[in-house]
Amino acid sequence: xxQVANIAVSILFDGLAYAMFLFITSVGLSVTMGLMGFVxxxxxxxxxxxxxxxxxxxxxxxxxxxxxxxxxxxxxxxxSVVFERVLYRRLYKSTDLEQVLLTIGLAFMAIxxxxxxxxxxxxxxxxxxxxxxxxxxxxRYFPSYRAFLIVLGAVLIAVLWYAFERTNIGAKIRAAVDNxxxxxxxxxxxxxxxxxxxxxxxxxxxxxxxxxIQLLGLSPSFAVLYLVLFLIVVAVGGLGSLxxxxxxxxxxGIFDTGGKYLLADAxxxxxxxxxxxxxLIKPAGFYGRE
Amino acid sequence: xxxxxxIGGTPxxxxxxxxxxxxxxxxxxxxxxxxxxAVFFIFPTRMTFGSxxxxxxxxxxxxxxxxxxxxxxxxxxxxxxxxxAYTVGLAAARLDWTEPISGLFAAAIAAxxxxxxxxxxxxxxxxLTLLMLTLATAILLQETxxxxxxxxxxxxxxxxxxxxxxxxVFDYDLYGHTNYLYALTVxxxxxxxxxxxxxxxxxxxxxxxxxxxRRMHAIGSPVHRRLVTVYTIAxxxxxxxxxxxxxxxxxxxxxxxxxxxxxxxxVMLILGGTGRLYGAFxxxxxxxxLEDYFSKLSPTFWQFGIGLMLVLAxxxxxxxxxxxxxxxxxxxxxxxxx
Amino acid sequence: xxxxxxxxxxxxxGALPVTRDVDLTLERGARCALIxxxxxxxxxxxxxxxxxxxxxxxxxxxxxxxxxxxSQADRARRGLARTFQINQLFxxxxxxxxxxxxxxxxxxxxxxxxxSSGSKREVxxxxxxxxxxxxxxxxxxxxxRELPYGRQRLVEIAIALAxxxxxxxxxxxxxGVPSSESHLILDVVAALDPDIAVLIIEHDMxxxxxxAKEITVLVQGAVFTQGTPAEIMSNEQVRAVYLGQxxxxxxxxx
Numbered sequence: 001x002x003q004v005a006n007i008a009v010s011i012l013f014d015g016l017a018y019a020m021f022l023f024i025t026s027v028g029l030s031v032t033m034g035l036m037g038f039v040x041x042x043x044x045x046x047x048x049x050x051x052x053x054x055x056x057x058x059x060x061x062x063x064x065x066x067x068x069x070x071x072x073x074x075x076x077x078x079x080s081v082v083f084e085r086v087l088y089r090r091l092y093k094s095t096d097l098e099q100v101l102l103t104i105g106l107a108f109m110a111i112x113x114x115x116x117x118x119x120x121x122x123x124x125x126x127x128x129x130x131x132x133x134x135x136x137x138x139x140r141y142f143p144s145y146r147a148f149l150i151v152l153g154a155v156l157i158a159v160l161w162y163a164f165e166r167t168n169i170g171a172k173i174r175a176a177v178d179n180x181x182x183x184x185x186x187x188x189x190x191x192x193x194x195x196x197x198x199x200x201x202x203x204x205x206x207x208x209x210x211x212x213i214q215l216l217g218l219s220p221s222f223a224v225l226y227l228v229l230f231l232i233v234v235a236v237g238g239l240g241s242l243x244x245x246x247x248x249x250x251x252x253g254i255f256d257t258g259g260k261y262l263l264a265d266a267x268x269x270x271x272x273x274x275x276x277x278x279x280l281i282k283p284a285g286f287y288g289r290e
Numbered sequence: 291x292x293x294x295x296x297i298g299g300t301p302x303x304x305x306x307x308x309x310x311x312x313x314x315x316x317x318x319x320x321x322x323x324x325x326x327x328a329v330f331f332i333f334p335t336r337m338t339f340g341s342x343x344x345x346x347x348x349x350x351x352x353x354x355x356x357x358x359x360x361x362x363x364x365x366x367x368x369x370x371x372x373x374x375a376y377t378v379g380l381a382a383a384r385l386d387w388t389e390p391i392s393g394l395f396a397a398a399i400a401a402x403x404x405x406x407x408x409x410x411x412x413x414x415x416x417x418l419t420l421l422m423l424t425l426a427t428a429i430l431l432q433e434t435x436x437x438x439x440x441x442x443x444x445x446x447x448x449x450x451x452x453x454x455x456x457x458x459v460f461d462y463d464l465y466g467h468t469n470y471l472y473a474l475t476v477x478x479x480x481x482x483x484x485x486x487x488x489x490x491x492x493x494x495x496x497x498x499x500x501x502x503x504r505r506m507h508a509i510g511s512p513v514h515r516r517l518v519t520v521y522t523i524a525x526x527x528x529x530x531x532x533x534x535x536x537x538x539x540x541x542x543x544x545x546x547x548x549x550x551x552x553x554x555x556x557v558m559l560i561l562g563g564t565g566r567l568y569g570a571f572x573x574x575x576x577x578x579x580l581e582d583y584f585s586k587l588s589p590t591f592w593q594f595g596i597g598l599m600l601v602l603a604x605x606x607x608x609x610x611x612x613x614x615x616x617x618x619x620x621x622x623x624x625x626x627x628x
Numbered sequence: 629x630x631x632x633x634x635x636x637x638x639x640x641x642g643a644l645p646v647t648r649d650v651d652l653t654l655e656r657g658a659r660c661a662l663i664x665x666x667x668x669x670x671x672x673x674x675x676x677x678x679x680x681x682x683x684x685x686x687x688x689x690x691x692x693x694x695x696x697x698x699s700q701a702d703r704a705r706r707g708l709a710r711t712f713q714i715n716q717l718f719x720x721x722x723x724x725x726x727x728x729x730x731x732x733x734x735x736x737x738x739x740x741x742x743x744s745s746g747s748k749r750e751v752x753x754x755x756x757x758x759x760x761x762x763x764x765x766x767x768x769x770x771x772x773r774e775l776p777y778g779r780q781r782l783v784e785i786a787i788a789l790a791x792x793x794x795x796x797x798x799x800x801x802x803x804g805v806p807s808s809e810s811h812l813i814l815d816v817v818a819a820l821d822p823d824i825a826v827l828i829i830e831h832d833m834x835x836x837x838x839x840a841k842e843i844t845v846l847v848q849g850a851v852f853t854q855g856t857p858a859e860i861m862s863n864e865q866v867r868a869v870y871l872g873q874x875x876x877x878x879x880x881x882x
Contacts, residue, residue: 492741
């Protein structure tokens with residue numbers, strides 16, 4: 001294969017894998033922010049918590065990697081409900097500032113707790129054999145782990161799309177994102193919907209955190225470092241939009257990967273430049289309501 | 291005349307007097323300055339740290355204009371601090387422009403310009419969009435610096451900068467005495483400006499935007515222009531704070547643009563109390579002293595404590611330390627009366 | 629020349645037309661009421677006139693000048709004031725500051741960053757004048773949020789008056805106020821400067837018939853009919869779509 005095409009395929013493949021990670025981790029944040037307009041800067045902390053649950057399960061208890069991912073998602077999803085009921089709930093009607101402060105505070109506490117328990121050094125996980133090495137896709141070899149991410153992402157997108165577009169609960173969520181007051185007046189319990197989506201969203205974030213260990217490395221600062229990316233995906237995609245979150249994850253994932261391939265020094269420059277351009281043209285994101 | 295604001299006078303007189311006198315200096319306002327001067331004599335060996343506190347007070351004060359008075363939440367205020375810090379740093383390292391006071395002016399102009407341009411574009415938006423755009427601005431500046439690390443020095447920064455003696459006379463000493471007095475003087479001048487602005491009709495209009503922007507539009511206020519104006523001023527002041535940071539530390543690295551730096555200054559301001567001028571003093575001083583003490587003990591513990599403080603502040607003392615004092619004062623006055 | 633003229637105004641939300649070909653004229657000193665069932669698009673019309681919303685077609689003229697493209701603030705500075713159906717006040721500021729701010733923005737004082745806001749005595753005196761006229765002076769130094777809702781409603785009107793408007797749009801000025809207090813607000817409305825053109829949205833037909841010289845009935849976003857109170861009262865169709873449905877033409881304030 002010619003060199004240029006080879007690089008282009010690599011960028012697309014790695015970018016796609018990265019985009020799937022971004023989508024899985026951010027989608028819950030997008031829906032909860034769309035529902036309640038709640039600025040949740042602790043979302044990255046839920047992802048980080050998921051990562052550490054996976055580390056503990058695999059390293060200390062010898063649980064397999066994939067079962068650990070599932071357990072992490074369930075555990076973190078369940079714990080997040082406690083936070084939602086006890087803390088978040090009080091601030092639904094508060095200002096952006098108070099929500100920002102409360103959730104930054106929670107993120108700081110989470111980082112400190114993780115540092116205390118696991119130390120500041122990045123952790124790794126033992127992967128099952130079938131996720132190591134490369135996989136042959138006929139015309140080229142690709143890293144198995146990234147292929148796994150892409151497949152998993154595609155499956156989750158299909159499931160979420162079905163849940164969102166075809167089920168009763170999905171219809172209620174869409175109605176509530178669209179017009180909360182109207183939804184309440186026709187008898188939809190938005191509070192309970194919110195708790196549900198919050199739990200699912202945090203669980204998915206935890207799954208994303210588990211997946212990120214191999215992809216990006218996991219240290220306590222993960223909670224804030226990648227939070228910015230999740231928020232950008234949400235803002236660029238448009239609050240509460242599944243389609244928008246996916247599109248934003250793809251655009252940002254591929255731009256970031258491409259930028260790092262072609263111009264290693266540029267770091268995150270491309271992601272932020274794209275963000276600024278998109279938001280200046282479409283302040284509510286790709287599919288957000290103006 | 292003097293009695294009218296205490297007991298006598300018609301409601302009309304009392305109301306008029308209140309507005310006529312509100313902006314006058316009160317005795318209590320001398321307190322922070324007296325403390326700052328006392329610190330100079332009591333802790334002569336901690337002047338480098340003291341200068342850092344003063345720099346952060348100035349930084350928090352600039353944020354107070356935007357956040358406390360105009361009610362605009364940003365996550366990228368470090369952008370302007372960074373521009374100021376690098377204006378002075380680059381001028382010294384690359385252009386050999388080491389005169390400190392002209393450096394401050396250059397930093398104010400550079401940061402003010404960045405504030406004006408970004409503010410003009412960004413301040414049309416609210417909520418998450420604005421948070422993201424301000425955050426992205428700071429990171430873009432940082433990444434730009436990293437792209438041209440041949441000029442900026444990248445994350446290794448520009449170490450070992452030297453500056454000409456102040457006013458050509460006062461040289462810098464090992465203990466940072468000159469720096470402390472220099473920073474205190476600049477802070478006093480900046481504070482004087484900020485205080486005038488806060489009590490001006492323009493400052494009042496800012497509180498109007500914070501309290502109800504729909505009403506501001508309805509009474510004919512050019513809201514965008516007001517916001518861009520205050521954003522530019524705050525950016526310039528943050529730039530001066532950044533420049534002082536570089537000058538008093540004699541180095542600067544790209545970490546000044548970190549999200550952490552934006553978050554930290556916001557935490558300080560919230561801790562002290564927003565929209566009340568002296569909140570920046572109390573917040574920055576309390577935060578820095580606690581950080582200095584606890585982070586030596588255990589940085590992890592300190593980070594947890596900061597997080598916990600934020601959560602508690604949001605839930606229980608939304609008006610910061612100064613607000614808490616006021617509430618205690620009100621409570622005591624109430625008890626005295628009954 | 630009419631103080632306010634609205635020509636063929638149209639606006640949709642999504643596929644739903646909320647304002648359809650609305651024509652409306654307020655002469656100088658007019659006393660006009662806008663009535664219609666809930667969801668008729670009355671507040672939307674006010675929002676279109678004041679520039680909160682942009683119309684999709686049609687024109688708005690203020691004293692003969694086309695202001696369709698002007699910003700809200702620009703319209704306000706040209707003498708178009710409104711009150712809101714739900715209070716929009718500076719709740720954390722004192723009543724006096726609410727008024728001083730309005731006077732300050734009206735006269736451009738708020739462009740000044742240097743002079744103290746207390747140093748212009750005449751601004752304070754004028755602000756207190758408006759408070760006096762609405763008997764709010766005793767509350768001048770209270771924060772707005774500490775006032776009972778009925779008094780806040782008066783501050784809402786005081787602010788609109790402090791803009792020295794040529795045209796004043798009152799969106800249900802007595803809404804949310806207990807009926808024992810609403811007469812206070814309606815007395816204020818009745819005593820407005822006869823030079824100001826006033827458009828009032830009001831559900832209480834007693835008030836409408838006492839106050840207005842002309843009435844416009846809005847149904848489903850379009851002007852259903854316009855006329856004098858006597859004409860409207862005797863219009864069978866209006867009674868069918870609106871008065872009958874509301875069922876309190878005789879009123880309950882009596």
